[in-house]
């Protein structure tokens with residue numbers, strides 16, 4: 001039982017149902033590990049997840065959760081949820097939706113890598129294909145424009161519906177052939193050729209014609225280990241991604257009562273308006289607070305005149321400017337509390353002149369009301385979660 005498993009996917013990527021002899025079945029983790037004499041299940045290899053599906057034998061249907069290859073023996077191991085009888089004949093069924101999705105992503109990668117590496121003399125040094133993402137790593141930094149141009153070319157190759165050919169050249173033929181390969185290969189080499197686009201050693205299932213990929217969309221490009229990592233989506237994944245983005249854009253256009261193509265301009269206009277609004281609001285806020293600090297009755301805090309102000313709406317920056325402006329006009333203490341009784345207050349305490357110390361009322365708020373804060377003699381800031389009346393009482397009744 002040491003011979004390698006026959007790889008039906010090598011010759012026919014479209015085979016979705018097959019029969020095979022069950023050579024062995026042993027417990028493995030919480031399931032079983034089944035070896036067949038041949039299989040159409042593609043194992044996890046070269047950064048690509050394995051096929052899924054089912055194996056049926058003598059009325060038992062076992063789900064295939066994962067497929068691995070034992071590199072040494074060449075045996076393919078099907079990890080299942082149920083045991084299958086050794087010596088029986090199993091019918092294997094490949095989850096075609098999952099397989100075809102992998103074939104679309106993987107074949108798209110060949111075109112992208114073939115064009116990019118051909119044009120810029122670089123290598124594809126990493127590939128990852130899971131159910132969520134497809135990433136490709138290259139050992140050359142590329143500009144966004146270069147990637148956009150390659151993406152355009154890839155889609156033109158897809159629409160030309162070129163054949164994707166599988167061959168097993170002899171050693172002599174291989175010596176004359178220029179092809180991409182991620183590692184040193186030995187034994188029978190499987191060559192995947194897209195005429196005029198890519199020649200690559202690869203063992204995975206591919207679509208027969210580039211048109212079946214449908215579409216390739218670059219989702220992101222990041223700098224990675226001195227080169228780049230490109231994330232792509234092909235086929236249905238690309239369609240689903242673009243559909244989602246289209247829905248988002250339509251939603252934004254509806255919210256802005258405009259056409260989708262007007263959204264960027266509208267957002268830029270709204271941002272400008274918001275910046276302008278904030279600026280004007282800050283000026284207005286500062287002048288209102290300063291006016292209140294001038295006119296509202298002050299209290300006496302340890303023989304110092306103390307202007308105390310509560311405000312629910314003003315922001316801290318405007319309050320700080322108002323406090324500084326008031327302190328230039330008059331010596332003493334200025335205490336501003338921003339917030340309300342429910343959510344508590346953010347406070348700012350400033351000092352004008354040489355006598356008072358802003359840290360003293362801050363310390364009092366800490367001791368009596370659990371306030372937290374800090375700063376210098378001239379200015380302290382912090383938080384106190386207490387009601388306005390209690391804060392005023394605490395400040396007024398101090399020895």
Ligand SMILES: [Zn+2]
Nearest residue numbers: 192202203204
């Ligand atoms: Zn391939």
